[in-house]
Amino acid sequence: MLSKLLVSSRSRQLLRLKFTYCRRLSTKMGQGVDVIDGVIRNVNPATGELIEPPVAATTPSELAAAVATANAAQEKWSALPLAERIDLLRKGLGAVESIAEELASTITKEMGKVSAEAKLEVKEAVGLKGDWLDLVKEANEDVVLGDGEAQSVIVRDPLGVVAVISPWNFPAGEIPFLAVPALAAGNAVIVKPSEVTPLTGQMYCSALASELPEGVLQCVQGAGEVGELLTSSEDVQMIAMTGSTGTGKRIMEKCSKSLKRLVLELGGKDPMVVFADADLDKAARDAVNNSLFNAGQVCCSVERIYVEESAKNEFEQKVVELAKKQKVGVPTEKGVTLGPMVSEMQMEIVKKQVDDSLDNGAKLLYRSDIPESGGNWYPVTVVSDLKQDMNIQANETFGPVVAVSTFDGSEDEAARLANETEYGLASYVYTGDLKKGARVARRIRSGQVGINCYSLVAAQPKCPWVGHKMSGYGAHSGMDGFRSFSEQSLRRAEGNDDEATEDLGLLLSSLECLEDDYGSYAPVVPSTSNASKQEQPKASVTLLDVKNGASDSMGVEAELTPSDFLKLGPNMVFEVTQSLGGRLLDSPTLRGRSFSCTSDAATEVWSNLTGKVAANEDGSGITEIEVLLNNREALACTFAGKEETCLGDDESNTLCGIDDSYKDDKEFNAETKPKVLVRVLAEKGE
Secondary structure, eight states: HHHHOOOOOHHHHHOOOOOOOOGEEEEEOOOOOEETTEOOOOOTTTTTBBOSOOOOOHHHHHHHHHHHHHHHHHHHHHHHHHHHHHHHHHHHHHHHTHHHHHHHHHHHHHHOOOOHHHHHHHHHHHHGGGGHHHHHHHHHOOEEOOEEEEEEEEEEEEEEEEEOOOOOOOOOOTTHHHHHHHHHHOEEEEEETTTTSSHHHHHHHHHTTSSOOOTEEEEOOEEEEEHHHHOOOOTTTTEEEEEEEEHHHHHHHHHTTTTTTTEEEOOOEEEEOOOSSSOOOOOOOOOHHHGGGGOOOTOOEEEEEEEEEGGGHHHHHHHHHTTTOBBOOOOTTTOBBBBBOSOOOHHHHHHHHHHHHHHHEEEEEEEEOSSSSSSSSOOEEEEEEETSSSSHHHHHHOSSEEEEEEEEEEHHHHHHHHHOOSEEEEEEEEEEEEEHHHHHHHHHHOSEEEOOOOOOHHSOOSSEEEEEETTTTTTESSSHHHGGGGGEEEEEEOOOTTTTOOOOTTTTTTTTTEEESSSOOEEEEEOOTTSSSSSSOOOOOOOEEGGGGOOEEEEEEEEEEEHHHHHOSSSSOEEEEEOHHHHHHHTTTEEEEEEEEOOOOOOOOOOOEEEEEETTTTSEEEEEEEETTOOOOOEEEEEEESSSOOOOSSSOOOOOOOOSGGGGGGOOOOTOOOOEEEEEOOOOOO
């Protein structure tokens, strides 16, 4: 089923193409990947064989259409309550879980990750649907400040369309860290996977998107020019990217012209400081594991180890013993712990760095065996006696190398050497003295510092992932990172004990709808710690029977406060008899706020009801409620001292009906209390 989903009509035609090299029609992308006749040449790094099905690079016209589709879908997506968006994303991650085995296998084929690590990557990616997704929801909820006379409400507004440019080293694991918080915030998302792992990205996005409204999440493919078109587009409001520092700089330059929002996780040259009083067994184990995981192709790999001179020999001996237990080979074979390098280009970078260090006085402590042929094999390598001016100490290695040098044991020297780099992604300090470890950690300019641990694994879920210096811009993950995909704005309400000052958006996602014996849905107002302590006036709500298109009242009533008024309409027809003060409806917290509610059990009810509250030109009252039903044109119900406007094809389609009791009021202002009946009817949706 998934294969059918992935192979478009264009791709099915491409299945019949033979991959013959044509210099005239070939372009080369990152990691040396070729695009031939518009098709990405996807090669298995362990075998050199082509991977099928072939993936077509997105054309400029196709990309423009994807951006237009995203913008069209985003408005309706953002109108859904936060809780509903979270529920749909949870279902989407469940859909990814259903293809976990196939997804892990594709990761191994495309970038050479050993099977166990590929399965772990997928497991952790789908595991985000639990507590992690709850934190994403929490980060996007409104925040109420103050009480009594006045309240300020901080709300999160989506940016619009977010482009996610994901890396090849964690082709399934990185997409949700960027795309899911962006979607939760109400944005539409376009993902461009690395050209090295196009199938993995497409599979992941297709599964996640299968539970979301059409157009909210899309996947495009191709080279740097596709990413450049995304970053340059005036209709894309944010770029979230994980990749190299060089690419990040180019993206930032493009985005600066329109002040496009950015989150960049970039390269690293992460140091590990080992004092003589450290647990050397643990330090050596962590040094080897975190230098070699994913064949060293991790942005926060341990790439520089500084061990105190007095502990050098013992530490190096332990490192070599552990390195000898590693095995390079075909990533699907039992006992193999490291697969091939992702590409011949990356393998040559690592080889050049190691050879250069050995030519300039470094010592080779260990080099493992590798398969004789077939892939981009590079041996597990341990080198020592490295100098700070060597290439291997300055530039990102991104390979299976354990690089060891020494320091004099002082805190000053440890901090100086750790900071002697343009990068600042992660760092590690190992010592038996936690106070000393904390002092050194505070002096290291790095986004995260692990003391006797690997910070990526040990950090709490609420912690952000941040890159200092050339290692990034902004944050992703954690509460701060989740909020990077929206903008905060302030809503302020002033009043007294008789006036409601609670922001109506606060309860938007918490109103429950209970099915009654007639098939209608009665709104139930839950208790909430965020609710105003003031007693609010209530309105009488009568639900209507929606069976067979009838609209007779069933007498299902509920008392609602002003805070709940705009939450009505979970796929149902309703009428509201309202006796609320004009100023209550004129609360500044109402102005410009969208409202929407839906119900899962919508077999015999109408399409989603959405709308927006606006203020009069003079700033008083509510001018209109615009309602969208069944994709018809917006119909408006206008009141607040003006003649009503009811638009509809006939009586059964009339959207609003307002009694005229308020018309005797010559002036409609904050003190009048008009009695308004809003009756919402619409024809049954298909």
